[in-house]
Amino acid sequence: MPRIVRGVLITALVVVVLIWLESGFGASPGFQTVLPDAAWRQLVLFAMVNVVIALSLNVINGMAGQFSIGHAGFVGIGAYTGALVAGHLHVRLGSGDPQFANSFIVMPLVLLASGTIAALFGLLVGLPSLRLRGDYLAIVTLGFAEIFRLVIATAQTGGTAEGSVAKFLASLGGQNGYAGPEGNGVPQYAGPFWIFGSVIVATLIAWRIKFSGWGRALRALREDEIAASAVGVDPTRYKVVSFVIAAAGAGVAGGLFASMHDGSPTVQPDSFTFVQSFDAITMVILGGSGSVSGAIVGGVFVTVTVKLIEQLQGLESIQAFRADHPSIDLNALRMVVYAAVLIGLMILRPEGLFGEREIFRRKRPKKGGGDPDNNAAQKSQSTQESTQDSENSTPADKESTESASSKQATSETLTTAEGTAS
Amino acid sequence: MSELVLKNVTKRFGGLRAVGDVSFTVPEQSIFGLIGPNGAGKTTVFNLITGVYKPDAGSAIRFGETDLLPLKPPMIARLGIARTFQNIRLFGQLSVIENVLVASEKNRKAHLGAALLRLPIFYRDESETYDKALELLRIFDLHKMADETSTSLSYGNQRRLEIARAMMLKPKMLLLDEPAAGMNYGEAEGLKKQIHWLRDEFKLTVVLVEHNMQVVMGVCEELHVLDHGETIAHGTPEHVKKDPKVLAAYLGEEASESTTEAAP
Numbered sequence: 001m002p003r004i005v006r007g008v009l010i011t012a013l014v015v016v017v018l019i020w021l022e023s024g025f026g027a028s029p030g031f032q033t034v035l036p037d038a039a040w041r042q043l044v045l046f047a048m049v050n051v052v053i054a055l056s057l058n059v060i061n062g063m064a065g066q067f068s069i070g071h072a073g074f075v076g077i078g079a080y081t082g083a084l085v086a087g088h089l090h091v092r093l094g095s096g097d098p099q100f101a102n103s104f105i106v107m108p109l110v111l112l113a114s115g116t117i118a119a120l121f122g123l124l125v126g127l128p129s130l131r132l133r134g135d136y137l138a139i140v141t142l143g144f145a146e147i148f149r150l151v152i153a154t155a156q157t158g159g160t161a162e163g164s165v166a167k168f169l170a171s172l173g174g175q176n177g178y179a180g181p182e183g184n185g186v187p188q189y190a191g192p193f194w195i196f197g198s199v200i201v202a203t204l205i206a207w208r209i210k211f212s213g214w215g216r217a218l219r220a221l222r223e224d225e226i227a228a229s230a231v232g233v234d235p236t237r238y239k240v241v242s243f244v245i246a247a248a249g250a251g252v253a254g255g256l257f258a259s260m261h262d263g264s265p266t267v268q269p270d271s272f273t274f275v276q277s278f279d280a281i282t283m284v285i286l287g288g289s290g291s292v293s294g295a296i297v298g299g300v301f302v303t304v305t306v307k308l309i310e311q312l313q314g315l316e317s318i319q320a321f322r323a324d325h326p327s328i329d330l331n332a333l334r335m336v337v338y339a340a341v342l343i344g345l346m347i348l349r350p351e352g353l354f355g356e357r358e359i360f361r362r363k364r365p366k367k368g369g370g371d372p373d374n375n376a377a378q379k380s381q382s383t384q385e386s387t388q389d390s391e392n393s394t395p396a397d398k399e400s401t402e403s404a405s406s407k408q409a410t411s412e413t414l415t416t417a418e419g420t421a422s
Numbered sequence: 423m424s425e426l427v428l429k430n431v432t433k434r435f436g437g438l439r440a441v442g443d444v445s446f447t448v449p450e451q452s453i454f455g456l457i458g459p460n461g462a463g464k465t466t467v468f469n470l471i472t473g474v475y476k477p478d479a480g481s482a483i484r485f486g487e488t489d490l491l492p493l494k495p496p497m498i499a500r501l502g503i504a505r506t507f508q509n510i511r512l513f514g515q516l517s518v519i520e521n522v523l524v525a526s527e528k529n530r531k532a533h534l535g536a537a538l539l540r541l542p543i544f545y546r547d548e549s550e551t552y553d554k555a556l557e558l559l560r561i562f563d564l565h566k567m568a569d570e571t572s573t574s575l576s577y578g579n580q581r582r583l584e585i586a587r588a589m590m591l592k593p594k595m596l597l598l599d600e601p602a603a604g605m606n607y608g609e610a611e612g613l614k615k616q617i618h619w620l621r622d623e624f625k626l627t628v629v630l631v632e633h634n635m636q637v638v639m640g641v642c643e644e645l646h647v648l649d650h651g652e653t654i655a656h657g658t659p660e661h662v663k664k665d666p667k668v669l670a671a672y673l674g675e676e677a678s679e680s681t682t683e684a685a686p
Contacts, residue, residue, distance in 0.1 A: 205538060212537030212544065213523065213530045213551070220513040220524040227511035229495040230472060231504070231525035231591055241534070290515075356515055 014200065022193035023100050031192040042262040043307050048195045049257045051299035054283035055202045055292065056249025061281065062290035062356075063215060064242040065222025066130065067138045071280045073145025074247045076272030077121055078114035078254025080152070080172060083267045085113045086259045087180035090187035103189040110189070110255045111198070118251020119244050126243035131236050133225060137243075145277055153269040177266030185265030190256045198256055199296075202249060206292045209245070218242055219290065219356075279306075286345060288352030293359040298352070305341060309334050424486035424502070424594050425450050426471070426627070431481040433466055433651075440466045441477070442651040448595075448644075453621055453628045455642030455659075459671055463651040464631040465508055468597050471629075472505050473498045485595070500528045504593035506584040508600045508631070512572040519568040521583060522555040525590035555590060562586045562616075577604050589620070595627040596620070602634040610634055614641045639663070647671070 021030040035041045057071045089106045090098065098106075121144075129140040155169035157176065172178045180186045209215045218238050221228040225235050258267045279302055287298025312318060313334075322328070345353075426448040433441040441463040448454045456464050469475045471483060473495040483490045490498055504525075513521050532547040559565040562582040567575060572583060581601055588596055598617075602610045614637055621628050632638050638645070638659070645662045647655040649671040655662050662668055 208538050208540060209534075212534075213526065213532065213548065214534045214537050216516070216520055216524050217527055219516060220521075223513035223515055224511045226474065226495075227507065227513065228524065230474075230499055230507075230511075231587060232496050232499040232527040233524065234494075234496040 018193045018197055021196065022191045029192075038262055042260075043303065045190075045192065045195050045260050045262065047300045047303035048199045049253050049260065050279075050283065050303045051199050051296050052202045052253035052256065053250060053280050054287065054295040054299035055199075055206045056246045056253065057280045058284050058287075058290065058292065058295040059206060059209060059249065060243050060246035061284050062288075062295070063210060063218045063222065064239055065219075065289075066239055066243065067135065068141045068243065068246065069138050069274075069281060070141030070143070070145030070277050071246070071250055072272040072274070072276035073141070073148045074118045074122060074250035075254040075257065075276070075280075076145070076148055076152075076269070078118045078251030079258040079267045079272070080178060080254075081117045081251065082110045082114040082255030083178050083180065083186040083258040085110045085255075086187050086189055087178075087182075090189075091181055095182070098187045098189045100191065100193070103191065103194065106187070106189045107194045107259075110259060111194075111252050114251040114255030114258075115248040116251070118254065119248035122244040122247025123240070126240045126247070130239040130243060133235075142274070142277075145272070146274070149269045149272050173266070175269065177264075177268035179266045186258055186267060188259050188261050188263060188265075190259045190263075191261045195256055195260065198252060202252070203292060203296065205245075205249075206295070210290070210292055222290075282342065285352055286342065288354035288356060290356040291352070291354040291358055293357075294352055294354035297354070301353075306338060309337050424627070426503075426595060426629070427482070427484045428467070428471070429482040429484075431467070431470060431483060432478045433463075433470060433475060433481075434478055440651050441470065441648075444648065444651070444653055446646045446653070446656065448627055448629055451621065451625055451627055453617065453630065453641055453643050455630045455632065455638050455645040456648065457632065457638055457645060458648035458654075461650070462648040462671075464648055465599055466651075467648070468505060468599055468629075468631060471498075471597065472503060496527075499591060502591065502594035503597065504588035504591040504595070505597035506581070506588055506599055506601060508603070510577075510580050510584055512580055512583060512587075514571070514573045516572060517569050518564055518572050518575065518583060519552070519555050519559060521572050522558055522587050522590045523551055525587045526551040526554070528591060558586045558589055561589075578609055581605075585616075585620075589624070592624075593626065595629065597629045597631075599631045600633060601630070602632055602637045605634070607636070610637050613637060617641050 017030075019025070021034075024030050024033070031041060035044065053071065053075055057068065060066050060068050086106055089109065093102050093105070125140055125144050126137070129136045151169065152172055153175045155172060155174045156166065157170050157174040178186065209218070217228065217233045220231075221233055221235055221238050229235055257263065257271075264271075283298035283302045284295055285298075286301060287294025287296070313322075428447075429445050431441055431444045432439070444463075444467065456467060458464055466475065470477050470481075471490065473490065473493055476491065477483065481491070485498075485501060485503060488501060490501075493501070513524060516524070530547060530551070532541070532544040536544045536547075556565060556568065559568055562585065564575075564579060564583055564586060567579070572580065575583060581603075585596075585598070585601065601617075602613055605613060617628055617630070618641065620626055630638065630642060642659055645655070645657065645659055646653065647662055647665070647668050649667075654667040654671060655665040657665075
């Protein structure tokens with residue numbers, strides 16, 4: 001099948017599945033059929049938002065090797081932008097319950113605005129700090145994220161704000177959070193269609209960045225900046241562009257987060273503290289720096305682990321234990337358990353779950369029959385095939401990739417981790 | 423014409439004059455050797471040519487018609503000046519062929535947008551550069567390890583991979599920083615042949631920093647000798663070999679006196 005036909009068919013299939021998840025075509029929405037428990041639905045959507053955050057952070061931290069530790073700041077900018085846009089559009093559309101049909105008007109604008117504004121701030125932060133070699137980016141991003149949060153959290157609400165900037169900041173609700181223009185909550189337009197759809201698109205983008213000449217230059221830059229510039233790679237340009245891409249991705253994740261189904265009705269500055277930035281870094285490093293699959297798995301893993309530890313507290317035996325020993329603060333122990341899990345993983349797999357590898361990456365098939373060890377004697381079309389194939393490796397259509405590759409009987413598995421770890 | 427001209431090039435690091443008032447011209451398609459004892463400033467000269475360091479006021483470095491002084495390293499590389507490093511600098515986590523592919527930066531037609539949309543130009547570009555990279559790996563006999571990570575290669579192979587990567591730039595000039603370091607006699611002989619062959623095949627100018635005299639005397643057509651950042655001799659290998667200052671720098675004052683006395 002020609003590449004384009006296959007692409008169109010897969011896209012159509014994915015879109016149909018996503019619409020079914022959201023609307024159910026008249027019947028009950030597919031997502032609710034699959035997951036009847038609202039708490040689990042919320043957890044899944046939240047995990048997917050975190051996956052978008054991890055995927056975007058992976059571009060700058062994993063691929064470009066520049067340490068950004070203020071990613072939550074960009075998520076926050078995206079969230080507030082998204083909440084403002086969604087809130088005002090919702091009023092224009094006549095308020096009421098958010099309709100799925102209306103989300104096709106609201107969400108594209110929300111995501112576009114969130115991504116663009118976050119990208120602009122990314123440019124503002126990245127341009128001066130990425131011209132220099134070293135750890136400046138870490139310091140600047142950390143500072144930036146805190147400044148952003150504090151500016152919003154400490155804005156004077158109610159009463160005497162003067163000047164348009166102060167009035168605007170006050171309208172964001174300060175420490176209490178932003179609850180839409182009418183104060184009755186940010187409209188929750190981002191259902192499974194938009195959230196899963198964004199994850200798929202973000203995965204595609206991350207994957208195509210990594211497996212392209214552009215991504216190769218980025219990874220080379222991470223390995224050795226001097227050598228990369230000696231072969232014509234402009235470090236500043238690559239670093240700034242990848243940082244802006246990461247910021248835009250974080251903004252989109254923020255936009256999704258703000259108007260997520262079953263999410264919090266307000267956007268609060270405390271959702272974007274250093275702890276959230278740190279969680280994002282954990283997701284990337286846990287999954288494996290530079291690995292797209294790793295970022296996805298890391299995002300899900302961290303979200304679910306934190307949630308599971310919370311759920312464990314509800315168990316009867318734990319409740320009984322708590323009643324017997326009131327002096328032990330289980331809430332504080334939660335972080336200890338989380339930390340222990342992370343430490344254990346880092347000891348077992350210091351390079352992260354995946355290292356820089358991917359789950360579904362076919363090796364370039366061997367060409368010619370002569371020398372069986374002649375790994376390199378591939379021809380150009382084989383690279384075409386492998387890149388083409390990699391397009392399909394989004395979570396939604398893993399199966400199709402799997403079946404396609406098993407048909408062609410080529411070796412593609414999670415490359416053995418041992419041995420190559422260095 | 424793309425000859426390399428250095429005029430009165432000086433570089434100080436704090437109080438230390440690493441390179442002092444060095445001038446020389448590398449003719450097009452020659453094999454030019456830059457030699458001298460340890461700490462003579464040879465690698466600094468390479469770093470000045472490639473833009474890693476900027477020389478002090480009064481210096482001039484030109485490549486053909488282009489003034490190199492205002493340019494940053496990536497631009498100088500794109501002009502066609504490729505280099506290798508004394509302490510090998512490969513992209514460790516990247517595979518052997520990826521190391522070479524990175525150097526196609528200048529000639530890459532498919533930019534980020536095309537890569538994201540996977541336009542036809544992206545596939546064409548990727549397959550063309552793969553073919554080119556593979557061809558280069560074959561020249562340097564590295565094609566069998568194309569998919570291995572570059573850190574897993576032996577020392578000699580890593581050196582050769584660095585040259586292959588530099589050649590992917592389609593350079594007009596190749597700066598080799600101690601390519602024979604750590605090589606045995608046989609490997610060094612092979613390197614000599616390879617340098618000659620590269621120059622003839624790709625119409626290159628080669629500038630060589632090297633300690634291995636077997637290589638320097640066997641391959642260079644013109645030599646420039648530095649000691650403590652100063653020029654002490656210049657000329658053909660035969661001429662330089664007999665220069666008393668060179669002998670003094672390499673062998674010490676007394677030894678050179680005795681040899682000059684012994685010489686007719």
